[in-house]
Amino acid sequence: MSALPETLPTVCEDAVLLNDWFPVGYASDFEKGQITPVRLLDRDLIAWRDDGGAVHVWEDLCIHRGARLSKGCIRDNQVVCPYHGWRYNSRGECTLIPAAPRETPMRKAHAFTHHVKEQYGFIWVCLGTEPGEIAPFPEWDDPRFQKVHCGPYAYAANGFRAIENFVDATHFPFVHAGLNGVMENPDEIAPYDVEIGEEGVVSSEVRVFQPWGDARGIPVVGFYTYKCLRPFLAHFSKRILKADENGTPVDDDSEYFATLFTVQPLSATECIVRICSATDITPTPTPDAVRERADVVFNQDREIVETQRPERIPTQLRHELHHRTDLMGQKYRTWLRTLGIRYGTL
Ligand code: FES
Ligand SMILES: [Fe+2]
Structure with missing residues (x-):
């Protein structure tokens, strides 16, 4: 998982909460081909389900110029930024910079991704780097x-x-x-x-x-x-x-x-x-x-x-x-x- 963007304020600094799991929706809320904005601990995030059925939760922020990915769309199983059209695959890697389509995007061109699990019919997200287990039910x-x-x-x-x-x-x-x-x-x-x-x-x-x-x-x-x-x-x-x-x-x-x-x-x-x-x-x-x-x-x-x-x-x-x-x-x-x-x- 990538770190949180340095440029955005972190309101919650409690490691116990950052490394905890939180539902951001029911599993049925997230359909393929759609980007859903979600908010957690004062952070704006997006959630989307890829063609393989996995849900991804990222910061609602493009590393290029900070536009909101939630205003973009899904094309060919990738998130397309609404500003300059950079595309991100399900691993969060930028695969295409439309203004330079024959160049391989820089390694740093990457979405800010978070840990996600589907359990008990909910989609759970952890914003931290050391997630534990989801509690038993x-x-x-x-x-x-x-x-x-x-x-x-x-x-x-x-x-x-x-x-x-x-x-x-x-x-x-x-x-x-x-x-x-x-x-x-x-x-x-x-x-x-x-x-x-x-x-x-x-x-x-x-x-x-x-x-x-x-x-x-x-x-x-x-x-x-x-x-x-x-x-x-x-x-x-x-x-x-x-x-x-x-x-x-x-x-x-x-x-x-x-x-x-x-x-x-x-x-x-x-x-x-x-x-x-x-x-x-x-x-x-x-x-x-x-x-x-x-x-x-x-x-x-x-x-x-x-x-x-x-x-x-x-x-x-x-x-x-x-x-x-x-x-x-x-x-x-x-x-x-x-x-x-x-x-x-x-
Ligand atoms: S801000 Fe996302 S492509 Fe430029
Ligand atoms: Fe009550």
Whole structure:
């Protein structure tokens, strides 16, 4: 991979984030023959799928005179710059300078390329030079789970605030009244544990009653295990017991509902949320029903997270107030501070 262009300011300088992976779209977003502009960590990029099916993500910048490649086009499986027509192949090498068609372009005539992977139905990008692995999503390879991609949800909000909201069960009765909780009768949250380790930040089970706990529209008791896998990537696995309307379980057999919650930080205060829902529940809801419910829930979340001030998440615990029931968010902020993250934090 080539380095970032020296001439453009690097807003995010956190190695932890630069070497991390971020979805910039669903795999189905990128069709052959098209250039798609994408934004990540304050950088303007392009994504395009070559004839062999591989997606490439480059800086939206031509090394010749700095024009935006996103205004160009694809010809013969190559990106054509809109300004002087230089052509770049799928390795990012310039293959043609139209004003000197018989000369071999200089070696330095090269796109600024980034690492790309297609995984879990998303296109992931790493802007750094030392990418690690994409975090595990065990339900993805488990055929018992039906997978449904939901979103995208554009949040005019900080991505860390979006993650913290995702791992917070105490907002359910208020933000998702009638779905994930009951406003008139909020659950009392029993003490739970949170560990910071190799996997990230991981909670023990958090128990809640949900009158409309998933796309089936039935009352359930849910036991959430939350994980902040990466600074901008979270997961829950919800163990479910069917319940009556008063929240008493009526079934001894557990069912499962997991969600991978991905954040593409566009800037410190704007992000795109995309999720993959994985359910092992009976009856199996239709994918449309899963998406409709997710649209309601994540737009309810969006409306509240967009109001939070300061927009950048404070990682100093004294700057907001943390109750024992907020242990997951509190540990997440501590973890961000331990990782030395400056971008998008206060
Ligand atoms: S700026 Fe791209 S070809 Fe000149
Ligand atoms: Fe929520």
